[in-house]
Amino acid sequence: MIRVAVTGAKGRMGSTVVQAVTDAPDMEVVALLDAGDAITAQSVNGAQVAVDFSVPTVTESNVHALIDAGVDVVVGTTGWTEESYARVSEHACRAGQAVLIAPNFAMGAVLAMKFAAMAAPYFESAEVIEMHHPGKVDAPSGTAVATARGMAQARRAAGWGDMPDATQTDELGARGGRVDGIPVHAVRLRGLTASEEILLGNEGEQLVIRTDSFDRASFMPGVLLGVRRVIGRTGLTIGLDEVMDL
Numbered sequence: 001m002i003r004v005a006v007t008g009a010k011g012r013m014g015s016t017v018v019q020a021v022t023d024a025p026d027m028e029v030v031a032l033l034d035a036g037d038a039i040t041a042q043s044v045n046g047a048q049v050a051v052d053f054s055v056p057t058v059t060e061s062n063v064h065a066l067i068d069a070g071v072d073v074v075v076g077t078t079g080w081t082e083e084s085y086a087r088v089s090e091h092a093c094r095a096g097q098a099v100l101i102a103p104n105f106a107m108g109a110v111l112a113m114k115f116a117a118m119a120a121p122y123f124e125s126a127e128v129i130e131m132h133h134p135g136k137v138d139a140p141s142g143t144a145v146a147t148a149r150g151m152a153q154a155r156r157a158a159g160w161g162d163m164p165d166a167t168q169t170d171e172l173g174a175r176g177g178r179v180d181g182i183p184v185h186a187v188r189l190r191g192l193t194a195s196e197e198i199l200l201g202n203e204g205e206q207l208v209i210r211t212d213s214f215d216r217a218s219f220m221p222g223v224l225l226g227v228r229r230v231i232g233r234t235g236l237t238i239g240l241d242e243v244m245d246l
C-alpha cells in the first residue's frame, strides 16, 4: 500500500483526493493537513507521497517542508514560476526526493495542451480562453499559462513572429493578458468547474480545441497515476504527460 498525505485536505480538490485515495486499492491516507497545520516528519505520519492542493501563495513552502520531511510530492496547486520551479528542483535533487507538478491532471486537458503545441506551428493566430468557477483565486489558470507557453515555444521553433493584430486602443484590457505573446482570456462563471478553449486561425480556417471538466472526479485518475509514478523518480518533473506513456 502506498501511504499518502494530503495537504489542503479540506479544500474542494483536497477533499476529493482524500476520497479517491481512500477508494484506491493500492493506497491509504495516513495524514490530512490543512491551513494552520505544521508540515513535519511527525505530522506526515510515515507518508511516502504527499499530494498538495493548497493555495498558490503557500504551495512552494509546503513542497520544501514535505521534501525536508522525506516525502515525494505530487502538486496540483497553481501559481508556479520559473524561479519557484528552479528552487524546488535544486532542493529535490539535493535531498534525493521526487516532485511532480502538473497544472492539470484531467486527461482531456493534458491532451489538449499536447494537441495545441502540435498545432501551433501550422497556424498564424492563437488565443486561449479559460473558463472557471467563481471560487478560483488565481487568473489566468495554470493550465492556460502552460498551454500558451507550449504554443509559444512551438511557434518560435517554427520561426513565427508576432501574430496579426491591428488593435491600437484597448483601455479596458479587452484583448486579454499576454503569456509569451499569446492572448489569454479568463471567464469566471457560476456553474462551471474548469474549461479551456484554444483557438487557432489561418486565412479561411479555424481549429478549436476544447476541454471541459464538469466534475472534480475528472482530475482523480491523473492524480492517482501521479502518486504511483512519482515513486522511484528524483528531482522535479513538470506535467503529467511526462509520466504518461504518450
Ligand SMILES: NC(=O)C1=CN([C@@H]2O[C@H](COP(=O)(O)OP(=O)(O)OC[C@H]3O[C@@H](n4cnc5c(N)ncnc54)[C@H](OP(=O)(O)O)[C@@H]3O)[C@@H](O)[C@H]2O)C=CC1
Binding pocket: 007, 008, 009, 010, 011, 012, 013, 014, 033, 034, 035, 036, 053, 054, 055, 056, 058, 062, 075, 076, 077, 078, 079, 102, 103, 104, 105, 106, 142, 219
Ligand atoms: N492540477 C489540477 O488538475 C488542478 C489544480 N487545481 C488547483 O488546486 C488548487 C486548490 O484548488 P481548490 O481545491 O479549488 O481550492 P480550495 O480553496 O477549495 O482549497 C485549498 C485548501 O488549502 C487550504 N490551505 C490554505 N493554506 C494552506 C497551507 N498552508 N497548507 C495546507 N493547506 C492550506 C485552504 O484552507 P483555507 O480555505 O482555510 O485557506 C483550503 O482548504 C488551486 O491552485 C487550483 O488552481 C484545481 C483543480 C485541478
Ligand SMILES: O=C(O)C1=N[C@H](C(=O)O)C[C@H](O)C1
Binding pocket: 078, 103, 104, 132, 133, 136, 137, 140, 141, 142, 143, 144, 193, 194, 195
Ligand atoms: O482552480 C481550479 O479549479 C483549477 N485550476 C487549475 C488551473 O488553474 O489550471 C486546473 C483546472 O483548470 C481547475
